[in-house]
Amino acid sequence: MYVLGIESSCDETAVAVYHASKGLIAHTLYSQVATHAEYGGVVPELASRDHIRKLVPLIKTVLKEAELIAKDIEGIAYTAGPGLMGSLLVGAATAQSLAWTWQVPAIAVHHMEGHLLAPMLEDNPPAYPFVALLISGGHTMLIEVRAIGEYRLLGESLDDAAGEAFDKTAKMLGLDYPGGPKLAELASKGQNRFKFPRPMTDRPGLEFSFSGLKTFTMNALHATEQTAQDKADIAFAFQQAIAETLSIKCKRALQQTQLQTLIVAGGVSANQEIRRQLQQMAAKEGAEIRFPRPEFCTDNGAMIAYAGCQRLMAGQTQNLEIFARPRWPMEQLISL
Template sequence: MRVLGIETSCDDTGVALYDSGAGLLAHRLFSQTALHLDYGGVVPELASRDHIRKALPLIRAVMQEADTRPDQIDGIAYTAGPGLAGALLVGAALGRSLAYAWKIPAVAVHHMEGHLLSPMLEPDPPAFPFTALLVSGGHSLLADVQALGRYTILGESVDDAVGEAFDKTAKLLGLGYPGGPAIARAAQDGDPKKFKFPRPMTERLKTQGAHPGLNFSFSGLKTAVVTAVRNRALTPPFIADIAASFEQAAVDVLAIKCEWALERTGAKQLVVAGGVSANLKLRERLKQLSEKLGVRVYFPRPEFSTDNGAMIAYAGYLRLAVGQHEPLAFSARARWGIEELGSA
């Protein structure tokens, strides 16, 4: 089965062709980072308009690279949520229209399910069941994954997602957008022990003898950075120390929560996906954790950590393979809990 995947949930236009026999045939990605840079974040209307301009040329390029004609495609998968409503509608309308014109089925894919399954595109993929950490600009959650569509949320962010905390901290330090890579670059020259930032919702176990659970909170960490920066000159050494201390605190929180989640589930595999999974400090820390606990940790390759069409094509293939497809009508869901998905 050959599936065309279209991803337009936020500010990246991703297109890919996945073949169940040959694997990933081709993929292209256009990032809108330069478009939104002056605004310090994604402007939804600008994102939607740019998806309109870029999606069809990317589809043509991917099909040409894979030497694939429309009559050789067996299905189309598009991201239907969660994400920016206008951006999602661009991909949904295009994907459903092409499927109608080419007389093939289309399937709506959950964006976070795409991320969750992205490590399965690697040469040595995980197998169900496993525990998953999904961390991005819009989401921070831990899930118990038993099979395709059988997801139980163990914990999630009660305020800012970790990627959002990176973005806001980078903006505060004048490092630009997107914040994750900017913080990581600045942190290379800094001292992660210079500032004692909190590890929110992990410290109560020591101070009060009560387990804080598996939910995340990054607002207190963000506030601590604001307090440390207030009335201080943003010199390069100071920025580097703040960035390194912030990054270390965020990584510590994620690692601690992963350890608790693995202890709860008893899983022997940990899947880490989403844009923040590209952070090298996080990868290093979780590899150390996996060795300590005797579990295997899986990451997607860095280019598939951020939004991409390959993960949507693969997730769509799995859904289409069991007979799932959409009616002629299409829709987009800005909010869509991953637990709402049905099993295959």
């Protein structure tokens, strides 16, 4: 079964083709970073317009790369949420139009389920059950995963997600958009000079909160002369605090669930310091840890095509409704 996957939830337009037995056939992605850079963040209306311009050409490109034609496609999967409403509608409307034209089933995919299942694209995928840490610009959550669709939320951010805190702190330090990677680069030049708090680690539970850490960072910055080294040292301390907080919470999640596998996915999972600390924690706990390859950490069509393929093969489809939800709790997903 060949499934076309479409991802357009925010500022990246991505398309992929996945086959049920052959695996990932082809994928391509267009990033809008240059479009939004001058504004210091994503402008929803501009994002929607770019998706409209780029999506159909990308579909043609990926089909050509896969050496397939329209009649070879047996199903279409698209990101239906969460995300920016306008961007989601572009992908949903395009997917449903193609599904009607090609007379194939379509399936709405949860964006975070796509990230959660991204490690399954590897040649040696992890086995269920496992704990998943999803860290991105809009989400920070720990989930117990028993099977596709069988998810139990263990804890999530009560305010800013980790990626959002990275981007806002980067802007505070005068770094360009996208801030997360640039803050990590600046932190590599910093020294262990400041001690920042590890939010909500002094109490039981698996929730996260990073807005207070952002305020602490701002106060620390204002107390310095704001030299290049001051900023590097603050970036170092901030990144260490985020990484250690995530590590502490993941350790608790593994212990509470008594599971021995940790999956880490989402755009922030590409951060090398976060990976290092999580790997160190997992080794001490005797747990296995898995990350998607870097190209599948950020938004991509491959993860949507994979997730959609699993649901279509299980017999799940939807009608021609253009389904899009900017907010969509994972607990509402049904199991296979």
